[in-house]
Amino acid sequence: MYSTGWVGMGFSKDGFMVGSSAMVGWMGKTGLPHIKQFSLGGKTPTQVVADRGFLVSSDHGAHTVLVQQAKIYLAFQLRFTEPLKQQNVLLAFGPAIPVNYRLSEHQDKTSIKFDFTTGSSSSGSSFPEGLKRTHGALNLFAWGVLLPIGAIVARYCRRWDPLWFYLHAGIQFVGFILGLAGIVAGVSLYNKIQANVPAHRGLGIFVLVLGILQILAFFLRPKKDSKYRKFWNWYHHWVGRLALFFAAINIVLGIKVGGAGNSWKIGYGFNLAILLITIITLEVLLWTRWKNNSSSTTTY
Incomplete structure (x- = not known):
């Protein structure tokens, strides 16, 4: 001292x-x-x-x-x-x-x-600290790892039909359940300590609402030949991306307001870097394949 x-x-x-x-x-x-x-x-x-x-x-x-x-x-x-x-x-x-x-x-x-x-x-009781770690770990793994992987599968693995669909649906369902469990832990933690984190709570509620809308959209999916299918696709893709974007922001915010150590910051930063590198690489390969397919079908 x-x-x-x-x-x-x-x-x-x-x-x-x-x-x-x-x-x-x-x-x-x-x-x-x-x-x-x-x-x-x-x-x-x-x-x-x-x-x-x-x-x-x-x-x-x-x-x-x-x-x-x-x-x-x-x-x-x-x-x-x-x-x-x-x-x-x-x-x-x-x-x-x-x-x-x-x-x-x-x-x-x-x-x-x-x-x-x-x-x-x-x-003193370690219950709040343990609950805080549980809340952070569940949401980081769900919204920061599983759900982005599920989105990657949906965009870049469509050549393996219908395997990509079952993988996408299964991963997203598991991720949502784990994320929901993390949110329940967060609500319990808030009731216990009454933390003053309005931005983190607000973003969490917003992301949860977007996640619920995605689940509902799955059950309301029109058939492939429906004239409404393209609008559903647009909605599903962009609401999902929006949810993952704000979830990433909220994870960073949660690490900050929760006073997490450097291991959390480094771990999530490394995870985010791997995801971004993977997405950029796969996106380049996807556009290259589209360009090659377009060139091969062009007639002169």
């Missing part, structure tokens, strides 16, 4: 940061100690507000911040309406001294459940 940053101890009703209150202390540049309560209304700096929160101080004179051997120690007294038993406690520290009582993003954090009756503690 660094002596030039801040340390904080938060009290949470549900074990999560948003909605909790924290006592934060740091040593100022002039050597004067500072300790303030912060209301953690969200995950952005503007939503972390000083001198707000549900904690009640018993005596401001009892609050102190001490730096010793490059470590910051924080001490304070609070009043509660009844004796504490088990309490969700958040611990975090940041590397920078707050400016105008604006906290920098924490460098590390953890949560524990402290039993004040016995003095023992246990690690």
Whole structure:
């Protein structure tokens, strides 16, 4: 822990940061100690507000911040309406001294459940983190891997009729089911942590609607000799492409707002690069074949 940053101890009703209150202390540049309560209304700096929160101080004179051997120690007294038993406690520290009582993003954090009756503690629940990974992994694999592969099969493998159709339909169906499971995990995660990610949620809903429309279109597909078939083809192709395009954007956005590590970024970036290289290569081959077929059928 660094002596030039801040340390904080938060009290949470549900074990999560948003909605909790924290006592934060740091040593100022002039050597004067500072300790303030912060209301953690969200995950952005503007939503972390000083001198707000549900904690009640018993005596401001009892609050102190001490730096010793490059470590910051924080001490304070609070009043509660009844004796504490088990309490969700958040611990975090940041590397920078707050400016105008604006906290920098924490460098590390953890949560524990402290039993004040016995003095023992246990690690906070890992359920939300596991659910977040499940949500991300399912949607990345479904919308970022399987469904693009199914679309590639439909465009570039039509020479192998009707195999391409069964492969396309099967891959897209499995991909949609996995994506739907990922969305269910996302809804459960949102209900658990109430994350403030309107863009990610909005794009997710939009992509889901497009996916449902594609499933419905499959069952409403006109026959090949129908005069409406060309319009259905146009609709099916472009709605599918639109869904995959916005799904890719939302995956990137989800990796960012979810605070995923570099392994997620590198992994999806590598996957996206492989897909793009494959599509470009197959598209060039397809146009070359069309051009050759057109030249061979031209009469003079």
